[in-house]
Amino acid sequence: MRPTIRDVAREAGVSISTVSRVLNDTCPVSGDKRRRVEETVARMGYTPDPTARSLLKRETGGVGVLLPSVSDEFFSEFLTGIDRYAQQNGYYLLISASHRNRAEFDRALLSMYGRVDGLLVMAPNEGGYDSSYPPLQQMQVVYVNTGDHPGTDVVRIDNFGGFFAVTHHLIAGGHRDIAMILGPDGSFDASERQRGFETAMTGAGLTVRDDLLVTGDFTLEGGYAAVDRIMRVRPLPTAIAAANDLSALGALSALHDRGLQVPESIALTGFDDVPSARFANPPLTTVHVPIRELGVRAISRLIQRVKNDGGQKETIENLPVELVVRASSSQPAVKTNGRD
Amino acid sequence: MRPTIRDVAREAGVSISTVSRVLNDTCPVSGDKRRRVEETVARMGYTPDPTARSLLKRETGGVGVLLPSVSDEFFSEFLTGIDRYAQQNGYYLLISASHRNRAEFDRALLSMYGRVDGLLVMAPNEGGYDSSYPPLQQMQVVYVNTGDHPGTDVVRIDNFGGFFAVTHHLIAGGHRDIAMILGPDGSFDASERQRGFETAMTGAGLTVRDDLLVTGDFTLEGGYAAVDRIMRVRPLPTAIAAANDLSALGALSALHDRGLQVPESIALTGFDDVPSARFANPPLTTVHVPIRELGVRAISRLIQRVKNDGGQKETIENLPVELVVRASSSQPAVKTNGRD
DNA sequence: TTGTAGGCGTTATCAT
DNA sequence: ATGATAACGCCTACAA
Numbered sequence: 180m181r182p183t184i185r186d187v188a189r190e191a192g193v194s195i196s197t198v199s200r201v202l203n204d205t206c207p208v209s210g211d212k213r214r215r216v217e218e219t220v221a222r223m224g225y226t227p228d229p230t231a232r233s234l235l236k237r238e239t240g241g242v243g244v245l246l247p248s249v250s251d252e253f254f255s256e257f258l259t260g261i262d263r264y265a266q267q268n269g270y271y272l273l274i275s276a277s278h279r280n281r282a283e284f285d286r287a288l289l290s291m292y293g294r295v296d297g298l299l300v301m302a303p304n305e306g307g308y309d310s311s312y313p314p315l316q317q318m319q320v321v322y323v324n325t326g327d328h329p330g331t332d333v334v335r336i337d338n339f340g341g342f343f344a345v346t347h348h349l350i351a352g353g354h355r356d357i358a359m360i361l362g363p364d365g366s367f368d369a370s371e372r373q374r375g376f377e378t379a380m381t382g383a384g385l386t387v388r389d390d391l392l393v394t395g396d397f398t399l400e401g402g403y404a405a406v407d408r409i410m411r412v413r414p415l416p417t418a419i420a421a422a423n424d425l426s427a428l429g430a431l432s433a434l435h436d437r438g439l440q441v442p443e444s445i446a447l448t449g450f451d452d453v454p455s456a457r458f459a460n461p462p463l464t465t466v467h468v469p470i471r472e473l474g475v476r477a478i479s480r481l482i483q484r485v486k487n488d489g490g491q492k493e494t495i496e497n498l499p500v501e502l503v504v505r506a507s508s509s510q511p512a513v514k515t516n517g518r519d
Numbered sequence: 520m521r522p523t524i525r526d527v528a529r530e531a532g533v534s535i536s537t538v539s540r541v542l543n544d545t546c547p548v549s550g551d552k553r554r555r556v557e558e559t560v561a562r563m564g565y566t567p568d569p570t571a572r573s574l575l576k577r578e579t580g581g582v583g584v585l586l587p588s589v590s591d592e593f594f595s596e597f598l599t600g601i602d603r604y605a606q607q608n609g610y611y612l613l614i615s616a617s618h619r620n621r622a623e624f625d626r627a628l629l630s631m632y633g634r635v636d637g638l639l640v641m642a643p644n645e646g647g648y649d650s651s652y653p654p655l656q657q658m659q660v661v662y663v664n665t666g667d668h669p670g671t672d673v674v675r676i677d678n679f680g681g682f683f684a685v686t687h688h689l690i691a692g693g694h695r696d697i698a699m700i701l702g703p704d705g706s707f708d709a710s711e712r713q714r715g716f717e718t719a720m721t722g723a724g725l726t727v728r729d730d731l732l733v734t735g736d737f738t739l740e741g742g743y744a745a746v747d748r749i750m751r752v753r754p755l756p757t758a759i760a761a762a763n764d765l766s767a768l769g770a771l772s773a774l775h776d777r778g779l780q781v782p783e784s785i786a787l788t789g790f791d792d793v794p795s796a797r798f799a800n801p802p803l804t805t806v807h808v809p810i811r812e813l814g815v816r817a818i819s820r821l822i823q824r825v826k827n828d829g830g831q832k833e834t835i836e837n838l839p840v841e842l843v844v845r846a847s848s849s850q851p852a853v854k855t856n857g858r859d
Numbered sequence: 860t861t862g863t864a865g866g867c868g869t870t871a872t873c874a875t
Numbered sequence: 876a877t878g879a880t881a882a883c884g885c886c887t888a889c890a891a
Binding site: 181224226228229230231233234239241248249250251252254255256258259262266269271272273274275276283286287289290291292293294313314317399403425428429431432435436454455457458459460461 | 570579581588589591595598616626630633634768769771799
């Protein structure tokens with residue numbers, strides 16, 4: 180049985196309040212009793228019950244993190260940043276992932292309602308939440324990689340600019356027929372990246388061919404399968420821009436299996452600069468996204484919000500990303516595929 | 520302000536207990552009042568405060584997960600399994616990672632003490648915990664991938680058998696000089712894998728050369744750097760067995776940078792069968808480890824323990840692993856390196 | 860069937 | 876400087 184404050188008080192021969200005062204040093208306590216209390220606390224290994232404390236102070240010291248999934252490196256990196264920051268600031272983390280639909284999202288949200296002081300919400304792949312849902316209104320929320328959410332903070336990556344840059348890089352390398360392996364429907368990241376792609380293409384006077392926009396759901400398998408579809412269209416593209424690194428790695432594997440050299444036969448770029456992509460061979464040109472930083476910004480904003488408790492203006496922050504040219508994918512051996 | 524049960528009672532014109540009874544249907548309630556309460560609850564969006572409930576029932580409905588790190592695919596996979604299971608069983612997850620030393624471990628543990636009903640502890644890379652630490656004694660604990668812990672459950676992977684198998688595979692392919700890229704000191708997984716390696720080698724009458732046991736800390740960078748060291752020893756090995764996939768991918772990249780073909784110039788194997796390793800090129804022979812399953816087993820044991828509340832015998836479970844031969848690394852072009 | 864009251868372990872207020 | 880006590884929101888005997 181866990182010792183309570185009454186046990187300590189009895190054992191030390193003082194009143195409950197005195198023990199409390201020693202622990203929170205909120206009032207002066209005579210050196211004699213203080214020592215006695217401290218000794219007893221140490222001996223019994225007493226720790227105040229966080230539940231009771233929460234009930235009284237009406238704050239838990241926890242923050243919830245709602246993720247669409249936790250199963251790839253992006254989220255690992257993201258969580259690492261968050262975890263470290265939370266720990267340093269004395270907050271604990273309540274994490275829930277793998278909810279792809281609205282019902283699951285609501286359940287996860289509800290299970291956090293009342294257990295945390297604030298919530299970090301990362302956009303699910305389908306429009307899985309609705310910021311007008313009452314529990315969301317009641318809590319301090321920071322959104323990550325979503326569109327705007329009036330009244331709350333949003334922290335996001337410059338997906339548009341990043342994908343514009345990587346597409347531009349391919350175009351500058353002489354590519355005209357460029358395929359894009361898309362992300363999942365309903366993902367804000369994915370749609371912004373696609374927008375960056377299309378803007379860069381049309382801005383350069385190139386046409387976005389529908390048959391070169393292939394689905395790819397951000398997974399290795401999706402990237403692998405996408406190459407199959409891309410290889411069936413004519414004329415073939417000379418470059419592929421994958422919506423994220425995982426897709427790119429899957430595509431790389433597929434291209435390798437088909438005996439195609441990257442970038443000699445076909446160029447390939449990634450996005451996110453996730454650790455294992457940094458060691459791909461051949462080296463992959465990608466876009467560096469400060470994922471850990473994203474997490475840190477998000478949670479630091481949230482904690483700020485929680486401490487100010489509502490008296491806070493909404494904020495939108497776009498973190499810059501950076502093109503990382505690792506391969507000479509901008510100088511392909513073949514620039515066009517028989518036309519032009 | 521969040522509505523309390525009193526608000527609901529007042530609004531519905533009944534007593535507090537009636538509301539409580541409707542919510543938990545613990546006693547029969549007249550249809551009339553029942554309906555009125557249900558309507559009021561729905562209208563006000565009332566949810567019982569989990570903190571108050573925890574205080575009273577002396578259980579939180581949460582389980583804590585203590586990980587050494589969350590930053591690679593192994594942990595992502597592991598967490599995915601846990602998260603899904605916890606969600607389905609109505610438990611929430613309190614996660615804390617990135618504690619490499621004892622002090623940090625203790626802090627993380629303390630921050631969970633009283634907030635969860637049970638704890639999942641995955642071995643840190645250094646001997647970061649001590650199962651006699653009082654808070655650990657007070658809680659229901661399940662250990663993952665550690666040595667034995669009297670009085671508690673342990674769920675682990677058959678690291679020894681797996682690494683024995685992969686080493687044996689290389690030996691059967693004719694290799695005699697085999698290097699191993701080790702894991703971090705103090706990791707139970709790492710030491711068991713090394714033991715599997717050495718047992719397989721000596722069992723086949725081969726010597727374990729000290730200069731072919733190189734450090735590698737389970738990271739991409741470590742694997743990359745390990746190759747540098749391996750390439751300086753003479754005679755060169757004809758095969759490298761990496762302690763995990765991340766090391767193997769790093770090594771693969773290093774070998775590629777040196778213009779060495781895998782497996783023609785040198786064979787290479789991984790361990791864990793993490794998603795991105797499954798798409799390595801050339802394909803990597805590795806050992807499939809049921810990581811998600813590991814998580815599910817661990818948490819299901821824990822929840823069982825929590826529900827029985829102590830009246831439980833300790834259990835040790837070893838999950839089998841499986842050699843996955845993806846490359847023809849067992850038939851290298853060169854079997855020896857000038858001696859023999 | 861329904862309402863009243865006590866207590867879970869704290870902290871804060873008010874006397875002393 | 877110290878001790879008794881109310882309150883946080885809920886559930887559950889017990890009483891009616």
